Amino acid sequence: MNRPPFGSDPSSGVSVLGRNSETTPQFSDPVMIPRIELCVEREAGKATERVVVLEGELFRIGSHASNDLVITDPRVSRFHCRIARGVGGFRILDTGSLNGSRIGGVRVRDADLPLPECRIELGESIVRVRELHATASADVPGAPSFGSIFGASLGMRRLFELLKRVAKTDANVLIEGESGTGKELIATEIVRRSPRANKPLVIVDCGAISPNLIESELFGHVRGAFTGAERNRIGAFEAADGGTVFLDEMGELPLDMQPKLLRAIASREIRRMGENQSRKVDVRVIAATNRRLEREVNLGRFREDLYYRLSVVTVRVPPLRERIEDIPLLVNCFLAALEATDKAHLFTADVLSEMSRYDWPGNVRELRNYVERRVVLETEAPSFRDEEEDASPSSERPGPSAGAVDIEVPFKTAKDTMIDQFERAYLAALLAWSDGNVSRAARKAQLDRMYLHRLLQRHGLRRAGALE
Numbered sequence: 001m002n003r004p005p006f007g008s009d010p011s012s013g014v015s016v017l018g019r020n021s022e023t024t025p026q027f028s029d030p031v032m033i034p035r036i037e038l039c040v041e042r043e044a045g046k047a048t049e050r051v052v053v054l055e056g057e058l059f060r061i062g063s064h065a066s067n068d069l070v071i072t073d074p075r076v077s078r079f080h081c082r083i084a085r086g087v088g089g090f091r092i093l094d095t096g097s098l099n100g101s102r103i104g105g106v107r108v109r110d111a112d113l114p115l116p117e118c119r120i121e122l123g124e125s126i127v128r129v130r131e132l133h134a135t136a137s138a139d140v141p142g143a144p145s146f147g148s149i150f151g152a153s154l155g156m157r158r159l160f161e162l163l164k165r166v167a168k169t170d171a172n173v174l175i176e177g178e179s180g181t182g183k184e185l186i187a188t189e190i191v192r193r194s195p196r197a198n199k200p201l202v203i204v205d206c207g208a209i210s211p212n213l214i215e216s217e218l219f220g221h222v223r224g225a226f227t228g229a230e231r232n233r234i235g236a237f238e239a240a241d242g243g244t245v246f247l248d249e250m251g252e253l254p255l256d257m258q259p260k261l262l263r264a265i266a267s268r269e270i271r272r273m274g275e276n277q278s279r280k281v282d283v284r285v286i287a288a289t290n291r292r293l294e295r296e297v298n299l300g301r302f303r304e305d306l307y308y309r310l311s312v313v314t315v316r317v318p319p320l321r322e323r324i325e326d327i328p329l330l331v332n333c334f335l336a337a338l339e340a341t342d343k344a345h346l347f348t349a350d351v352l353s354e355m356s357r358y359d360w361p362g363n364v365r366e367l368r369n370y371v372e373r374r375v376v377l378e379t380e381a382p383s384f385r386d387e388e389e390d391a392s393p394s395s396e397r398p399g400p401s402a403g404a405v406d407i408e409v410p411f412k413t414a415k416d417t418m419i420d421q422f423e424r425a426y427l428a429a430l431l432a433w434s435d436g437n438v439s440r441a442a443r444k445a446q447l448d449r450m451y452l453h454r455l456l457q458r459h460g461l462r463r464a465g466a467l468e
């Protein structure tokens with residue numbers, strides 16, 4: 001999708017995309033960035049005073065040396081908790097710590113920080129958090145896009161600034177975000193702007209490959225390595241030599257594969273299955289996950305050393321519900337991509353306002369599907385409530401009728417919309433049949449369980465896509 005130029009139409013809630021206009025909205029006023037100060041008042045039971053100021057989007061606290069605030073306390077987990085910017089404030093998220101995080105004696109898992117001042121209790125340590133005066137930042141880009149990624153919210157524009165810096169380096173990157181927030185888009189955009197742009201980019205979806213095939217997928221095999229290995233095959237790392245491997249759904253990588261991946265990253269060597277000889281490879285790794293890997297590390301389900309190698313830079317993509325101000329811009333972009341800017345009247349100010357109250361469990365992907373559906377069905381003044389009901393797993397909405405075609409809509413758009421509607425209807429009925437049990441549903445539909453899981457996340461029919 002190219003960056004769309006904007007015009008405006010007072011009759012609709014979104015600005016209409018004028019194809020010949022040169023103007024793109026820019027945010028030229030200095031942006032005020034809220035800041036907080038963290039002071040370690042007590043560490044492992046002893047009084048102390050160490051102060052740090054949170055300037056970025058994400059701040060990790062724990063006993064592991066890679067945290068932004070390292071606390072040396074045997075009762076503090078390696079990745080204990082994190083503080084992130086949220087809507088109009090800051091949130092604390094406990095990342096599966098053993099002894100918990102408390103504020104005022106109350107255990108918190110995911111909560112707004114009660115500012116202007118509060119104290120977080122971690123093990124035998126106390127961190128005081130204090131709100132500081134917001135400062136003007138020159139670091140927030142004015143343009144509400146980064147290549148094909150769009151977002152006008154402060155969170156997204158700060159993300160673009162980070163991506164710009166990350167893209168120029170050769171550092172491994174870990175992209176965290178719920179399903180449908182644009183992680184793959186971000187990975188592709190980083191690669192496009194990196195020194196490896198003209199080298200191969202190989203994408204491996206760790207969640208969609210069965211555990212017994214993943215080693216061959218990543219590192220290849222030689223003939224006879226296992227039953228069915230009839231010829232030599234190179235894996236993703238060799239295919240990407242000199243370029244980049246994008247490991248999607250990193251949290252699904254089986255534990256026994258993790259040391260092999262670590263070796264490939266740390267010593268830049270791989271070994272094809274069934275072969276003794278090692279081969280040198282030069283690959284940048286970008287990984288994405290919709291699970292909290294810190295939590296997986298604390299629980300012993302993900303190797304700490306691999307996490308450390310992968311998360312040289314961590315990029316957190318906020319869910320759409322935390323940046324609802326992006327919705328009008330995204331609607332515009334999708335209308336432009338569909339060559340349907342003349343349908344902007346379907347998105348009145350009232351519709352947009354209803355859309356901003358919806359939770360968007362399927363994030364930007366769900367929003368794009370919603371826009372496509374409205375365009376194809378040409379629903380006049382749609383009530384967003386209908387959509388919410390349609391999205392519920394118990395919905396019995398019938399699938400599209402094969403006869404209902406509109407040749408005014410481009411073939412690909414119409415086909416994608418039909419498939420999308422079919423998938424939603426099928427999955428909703430399947431889940432209703434299995435009482436929400438995904439394994440039973442997968443057996444019934446003869447689908448791979450992981451694949452079904454991803455389909456459900458994609459359609460916003462499962463909260464499991466949420467970072468947990």
Ligand SMILES: Nc1ncnc2c1ncn2[C@@H]1O[C@H](COP(=O)(O)OP(=O)(O)OP(=O)(O)O)[C@@H](O)[C@H]1O
Pocket residue numbers: 148149150151177178179180181182183184185186248290330333364365368457458
């Ligand atoms: N900020 C954005 N601007 C424009 N399009 C976006 C944006 N974010 C996501 N999209 C679109 O939403 C869809 C989903 O994006 P993508 O596949 O990158 O998400 P994801 O986080 O990798 O999802 P999953 O975890 O399910 O693989 C794509 O069509 C993508 O182009």
